Amino acid sequence: MGTITVTNLGKAYKQYPTRWSRLIEWIDPRNKLHHTPHWVLRNVNFSVQSGEALGIIGINGAGKSTLLKMIVGTTQPTVGSVTMTGRVAALLELGMGFHPDFTGRQNVMMAGQLLGFSVDELVALMPEIEAFAEIGEYIDQPVRVYSSGMQMRLAFSVATARRPDVLIVDEALSVGDAYFQHKSFDRIREFRKQGTTLLIVAHDKAAIQAICDRAILLNAGKLEIEGPPEEVMDYYNAMLADRANHSVKQETTGSGAVQTISGTGEAVVDEVTLLDESGQPVEVIGVGQPVTLRIKVKCVHAIPELVVGYMIKDRLGQTVFGTNTYHLKQVLVDLAQGQSVELHFEFTANIGVGSYSVAVALHTGDAHLANNYEWRDRVLMFNVVNMKVEDFVGVAWLRTTVRSLP
Template sequence: MGSISVQNVGKAYKQYPSRFGRLLEWLSPVPIVRHDLKWVLKDIDFVIKQGESLGIVGINGAGKSTLLKMITGTTQPTTGRITITGRVAAMLELGMGFHPDFTGRQNAFMAGQLLGYSVDEIAENMSRIEEFAEIGDAIDQPVRVYSSGMQMRLAFSVATFHRPDILIIDEALSVGDAYFQHKSFDRIRTFREQGTTLLIVSHDKTAIQAICDRAILLNAGRLELEGSPEAIFDYYNALLADKEAANVVQTKSEDGTTQTKSGSGEAVIDSIRLLDTDGRSNELIDVGSEVTLEVDVAVKSDIAELVLGYMIKDRVGQPIFGTNTYHLERSSKALKSGDRISYRFTFPANLGEGSYSIALALHAGESHVVKNYEWRDFAVVFQVLNMSKKKFVGCAWIEPELSVENH
């Protein structure tokens, strides 16, 4: 069994006006208060059932790491209750529990005991730990000579040499080489298939969408949103451009998809059309055929620069291709209120069969994070069908040239 229940949890730290305030509280013969409470988390409420996978998303300072420390018992909540069933393996900080002067092998024993394993269990599985970590003779060298990637390899290997009931990871897998990241995620996926409950904090949209059933968004110490990973990341991206979330709006369409819109409104998208080779608006596209994305923009205020970008995403929200007029060196400059601009992006739909969507962004500079006029997810949804090509599988049409020689 592995489940997590977080009920109305809050965390506050005491702030004293002077260095003597704490001493006065301790020594006073009568109860006195010489501190203020600084709340870093408030009213956090969610449940993760056995075998579920939850991702936690939020900008830096939102309270993600504090929440994980409370869940793992490193620190205690000020209010509320956390209930956990099952054995927990957690990687909250890179090399947490490692002593720099001890060898990797010695640290593996110490870290394993912190996770609740006996010395005999760790000794029996040390060969498995070494094999998965792949750090060679470095296992018997002091950890102070390890790179961050080597520390991550060893820490992950120790935390996962047995399948835990609950696995908690806080950004640690963002460190290290691509090979070990793939290897680690393969192990995580295997654990998930075997019933391990997963709780993962990451800014990596691909990782969260590939592993998690749902996600929550923390903002300014509160649980702002809970839903599908794609909807959460769409809102998170909008939040990066609008820190106060004053102009971020999410609406549900009839087919159940959640569209996120945000922006200052200094320039807005007036109309969008996806055109086929005959110039007709069409949401059924043949593999490899030429299509045109036509976007009309209305300028509502004087702006120094306008950039239009688009991103094609597959049915689970993974980015397939994206670009903008900044990178194409076609940004519009010194625009006046009332100006209108029409854009036409023409490209081959070299995509595999399936459902796709296009997200649009109006902004200044290289990305919408600097100055966001309008961000709109699911601006266009279309289907790609194979009506003229030989059968193939995958998300991209990459026609090969084949030569065969018989000898």
């Protein structure tokens, strides 16, 4: 079974002040250093147990790809160590070292042997690799004529021709058409059911939350936070709006849920309540029931423009629906210091049976990335049950009729 243990991992590159400094360092008899180390990763520690799926997220330049390269051994760490057990398959970059002048079939034979397959195994697996990649006659064409999506199809097909104990995937899966992305993730999910350990880097919030058991956030080369995918993604979302006087914190609510709160604090969420048709607070509603989300806001400072929005998320933290007063053309302007406002968002809960949370955002413009006064995740929890409508599956209820035609 596959496991990964990363201990005190760090990577530094040498920075030389001039082009001659490197040569001088080599020949200096005093062994004096003529460079300064530039750390791109430092003090990274985590482990992935057998059969577990770990997601890695972070902004560009946070060190995600460098970390994966050190884990698979294509880059050596400056400090620390990586220990892995089981057979490893890694898909870090498009092409996986494919030679552009060789055909897809020839590259499969070469790349497959680098992954540990024998020639006989590759010959036996070739029909399955061809069928999964679905590149047709291009399998016998030089790789230089392939699109990036075709390279990804073939590379993924080779890397996953046999179920590995550990599967490591960088953002290569973000290339290509939606059909093959779904097909690839279906294979990954099937491997997970069979016990494969997964380490995946992706900007796709839904993919991380749907596949992974845990997630880690890299920021400026350090492990910023580790935990359940929803909590880590909430923290990452808050970091994207980081500005001067902007804070990001996490608090544990009375129910035990971890709530991420970010913003400048110039306006704050005072109260959020879900109301039924009679105006009474409710925690359980029925499918298709008309409800009102009441949000009370207090302006700590004078606010020239205020947009209030809400987002409903399912139990996995994936967005079901969201809107705000900017899109509803109800922007509030020229609010005084200390002023309170109350907004009622009225809607019909055409959502599926399950548990949901509500996030509330106070900002300017169409999103919180410009001026984030306050963003609160999990400010409200509620459940949906089916009491009146016909049985259905899924996250949304669509009123449906059917006609039979001769």
